[in-house]
Amino acid sequence: xxxxxxxxxxxxxxxxxxxxxxxxxxxxxxxxxxxxxxxxxxxxxxxxxxxxxxxxxxxxxxxxxxxxxxxxxxxxxxxxxxxxxxxxxxxxxxxxxxxxxxxxxxxxxxxxxxxxxxxxxxxxxxxxxxxxxxxxxxxxxxxxxxxxxxxxxxxxxxxxxxxxxxxxxxxxxxxxxxxxxxxxxxxxxxxxxxxxxxxxxxxxxxxxxxxxxxxxxxxxxxxxxxxxxxxxxxxxxx
Amino acid sequence: xxxxxxxxxxxxxxxxxxxxxxxxxxxxxxxxxxxxxxxxxxxxxxxxxxxxxxxxxxxxxxxxxxxxxxxxxxxxxxxxxxxxxxxxxxxxxxxxxxxxxxxxxxxxxxxxxxxxxxxxxxxxxxxxxxxxxxxxxxxxxxxxxxxxxxxxxxxxxxxxxxxxxxxxxxxxxxxxxxxxxxxxxxxxxxxxxxxxxxxxxxxxxxxxxxxxxxxxxxxxxxxxxxxxxxxxxxxxxxxxxxxxxxxxxxxxxxxxxxxxxxxxxxxxxxxxxxxxxxxxxxxxxxxxxxxxxxxxxxxxxxxxxxxxxxxxxxxxxxxxxxxxxxxxxxxxxxxxxxxxxxxxxxxxxxxxxxxxxxxxxxxxxxxxxxxxxxxxxxxxxxxxxxxxxxxxxxxxxxxxxxxxxxxxxxxxxxxxxxxxxxxxxxxxxxxxxxxxxxxxxxxxxxxxxxxxxxxxxxxxxxxxxxxx
Numbered sequence: 037x038x039x040x041x042x043x044x045x046x047x048x049x050x051x052x053x054x055x056x057x058x059x060x061x062x063x064x065x066x067x068x069x070x071x072x073x074x075x076x077x078x079x080x081x082x083x084x085x086x087x088x089x090x091x092x093x094x095x096x097x098x099x100x101x102x103x104x105x106x107x108x109x110x111x112x113x114x115x116x117x118x119x120x121x122x123x124x125x126x127x128x129x130x131x132x133x134x135x136x137x138x139x140x141x142x143x144x145x146x147x148x149x150x151x152x153x154x155x156x157x158x159x160x161x162x163x164x165x166x167x168x169x170x171x172x173x174x175x176x177x178x179x180x181x182x183x184x185x186x187x188x189x190x191x192x193x194x195x196x197x198x199x200x201x202x203x204x205x206x207x208x209x210x211x212x213x214x215x216x217x218x219x220x221x222x223x224x225x226x227x228x229x230x231x232x233x234x235x236x237x238x239x240x241x242x243x244x245x246x247x248x249x250x251x252x253x254x255x256x257x258x259x260x261x262x263x264x265x266x267x268x269x270x271x272x273x274x
Numbered sequence: 275x276x277x278x279x280x281x282x283x284x285x286x287x288x289x290x291x292x293x294x295x296x297x298x299x300x301x302x303x304x305x306x307x308x309x310x311x312x313x314x315x316x317x318x319x320x321x322x323x324x325x326x327x328x329x330x331x332x333x334x335x336x337x338x339x340x341x342x343x344x345x346x347x348x349x350x351x352x353x354x355x356x357x358x359x360x361x362x363x364x365x366x367x368x369x370x371x372x373x374x375x376x377x378x379x380x381x382x383x384x385x386x387x388x389x390x391x392x393x394x395x396x397x398x399x400x401x402x403x404x405x406x407x408x409x410x411x412x413x414x415x416x417x418x419x420x421x422x423x424x425x426x427x428x429x430x431x432x433x434x435x436x437x438x439x440x441x442x443x444x445x446x447x448x449x450x451x452x453x454x455x456x457x458x459x460x461x462x463x464x465x466x467x468x469x470x471x472x473x474x475x476x477x478x479x480x481x482x483x484x485x486x487x488x489x490x491x492x493x494x495x496x497x498x499x500x501x502x503x504x505x506x507x508x509x510x511x512x513x514x515x516x517x518x519x520x521x522x523x524x525x526x527x528x529x530x531x532x533x534x535x536x537x538x539x540x541x542x543x544x545x546x547x548x549x550x551x552x553x554x555x556x557x558x559x560x561x562x563x564x565x566x567x568x569x570x571x572x573x574x575x576x577x578x579x580x581x582x583x584x585x586x587x588x589x590x591x592x593x594x595x596x597x598x599x600x601x602x603x604x605x606x607x608x609x610x611x612x613x614x615x616x617x618x619x620x621x622x623x624x625x626x627x628x629x630x631x632x633x634x635x636x637x638x639x640x641x642x643x644x645x646x647x648x649x650x651x652x653x654x655x656x657x658x659x660x661x662x663x664x665x666x667x668x669x670x671x672x673x674x675x676x677x678x679x680x681x682x683x684x685x686x687x688x689x690x691x692x693x694x695x696x697x698x699x700x701x702x703x704x705x706x707x708x709x710x711x712x713x714x715x716x717x718x719x720x721x722x723x724x725x726x727x728x729x730x731x732x733x734x735x736x737x738x739x740x741x742x
Contacts, residue, residue: 058691061684065723067742068731090734097742146687150732151741153679174739181741218741225739 056108056139057146063104067097098219102212108139109200140193144186152182171226184239191246198249356654357697359565363502370506371665372672380459381514382673388515390414395517407519415527426542430549445488449481452507488560501563505658509665521670525714532710547706566653660709664689667717675725680732684724688716
């Protein structure tokens with residue numbers, strides 16, 4: 037019964053707070069550990085090597101994030117089963133879809149905050165952006181990229197959980213691949229046309245995909261509109 | 275040392291459903307509301323009769339099985355609620371401390387050290403520095419241990435007046451002197467012109483209201499706010515006057531001490547808690563942050579007072595099922611059922627109001643429950659020392675880390691997760707637990723890991739504007 041307590045307490049706590057930011061942090065920690073070790077084992081002077089190691093570190097980090105997302109899913113599934121077992125009608129009172137959304141959102145928020153908060157803190161202080169020849173649009177593009185990333189994490193969370201649930205492993209692979217692709221596109225900064233535009237396209241497509249995965253459809257939107265407008269008077273049904 | 279516990283509602287739910295087991299089953303058959311109501315009416319009328327017939331046992335037995343299942347549900351529900359009830363004050367305290375550290379430079383300036391940490395850390399060699407910090411930590415911890423033992427001895431021998439006096443003096447010091455300094459520094463930072471008369475008036479009002487709220491009676495929210503403020507002030511003092519390595523060492527050692535003091539059978543804090551339980555008193559209310567308030571009718575004489583130093587390490591246990599002599603004051607006369615709980619009950623067994631008649635009928639039944647407390651009053655309690663040390667960790671992280679905000683955030687998340695885990699353990703074990711070890715361990719691990727590993731990585735990524 038203690039095990040039950042633990043397993044069943046988890047989802048409630050989860051819903052109460054975005055506790056799963058912790059998982060993302062741990063994945064980041066591991067990835068930085070790997071990067072750190074690799075940097076110290078290599079030649080510090082070689083700039084190209086360092087650059088390559090950074091790219092490698094970023095790729096490892098992306099993969100670790102997805103691994104932790106999967107681990108989180110497994111944990112939640114266990115808790116879900118536990119809850120279902122002890123409830124009277126065999127259904128668990130938590131909705132896995134809600135969990136997917138919350139998990140994606142908390143991953144996104146912590147990832148976005150970690151990426152952008154130091155930049156925000158620096159943006160208060162005196163200074164001129166790009167005075168040494170870098171792009172003067174650093175701040176605004178950072179803002180847009182962070183927003184895209186937060187949205188993407190949320191969508192990926194929904195799709196990922198659904199894919200794991202229905203065992204569509206190609207979907208999983210697609211999510212991981214799109215994460216890698218997005219991260220890779222940011223390596224093209226500061227050529228912002230090459231990075232920002234495709235990233236936003238990816239965000240939009242992933243958003244649509246998540247929408248349909250979550251059960252939405254054009255019909256739903258239409259119904260929503262009709263009800264909103266006519267208050268039943270113009271409701272055409274269907 | 276600090277610990278928290280929660281007493282979870284055991285039989286409240288059972289008492290009400292005793293009357294309406296049929297409704298629960300019929301609910302799933304989609305009965306109309308009216309039929310449910312009729313059922314309930316009949317049930318309510320039946321019960322007094324069955325009582326007089328001397329056969330109330332059937333009701334009780336029917337629902338015992340239901341009780342156990344519903345117990346689990348309630349345990350978790352209230353577990354989650356308690357988590358939120360503690361997250362907010364802990365977060366607030368940390369936010370206040372971090373905001374002050376970032377804006378008021380006074381608290382990051384080195385102006386000497388406390389007498390408890392006589393050895394300086396400005397030494398030539400690393401080895402010397404390490405040695406000095408170990409000595410400092412040792413002295414500080416022994417002071418804390420001595421104070422705690424003194425407090426326990428005083429409590430055991432019923433020297434309430436001495437404890438009372440001690441605690442009043444320390445809260446006076448905190449509320450007047452430290453807040454005066456704090457106010458002065460804030461004014462200096464923002465270059466606000468102020469005269470002594472206004473300051474005297476402000477501090478006087480702040481201090482007196484604080485003393486009243488903490489040591490006597492006051493609105494719950496105000497008391498909580500004051501407790502958060504004095505924890506933040508205390509934490510700021512620690513952050514300012516403790517040198518770096520000493521601070522980290524002290525944090526580590528004190529979590530070990532907390533573990534030992536609360537869980538070992540001869541630990542001072544455990545003895546304190548047990549003595550309080552034997553005497554059927556609550557522990558010093560001014561040493562402990564409580565998320566709900568209990569108005570005790572027979573808590574006449576002295577209010578067990580709160581303290582300062584060792585009180586930071588005060589412990590609390592509210593597990594006493596022997597609290598039957600208390601008279602709870604339910605906020606609204608809804609029988610003490612929270613809104614959430616009522617909705618859940620409505621969903622399951624139909625809309626039934628807990629009217630005085632139904633309650634009387636229920637209470638007239640012989641029940642095997644030991645408590646008749648309402649869930650509202652069973653809040654969670656966390657010692658002020660926990661607040662202080664959490665804030666010290668996060669504040670030190672934000673003051674001295676090269677990673678700046680990333681490190682602060684990571685420590686913050688780590689502490690909250692630790693608190694969550696501790697509350698989970700509390701829900702499982704249902705006895706007083708130390709709140710420091712898990713959170714501080716996570717916090718320390720994340721501080722050092724983020725500062726040394728994650729920060730260079732994120733820095734490089736941000737430099738090239740890579741995103742992961």
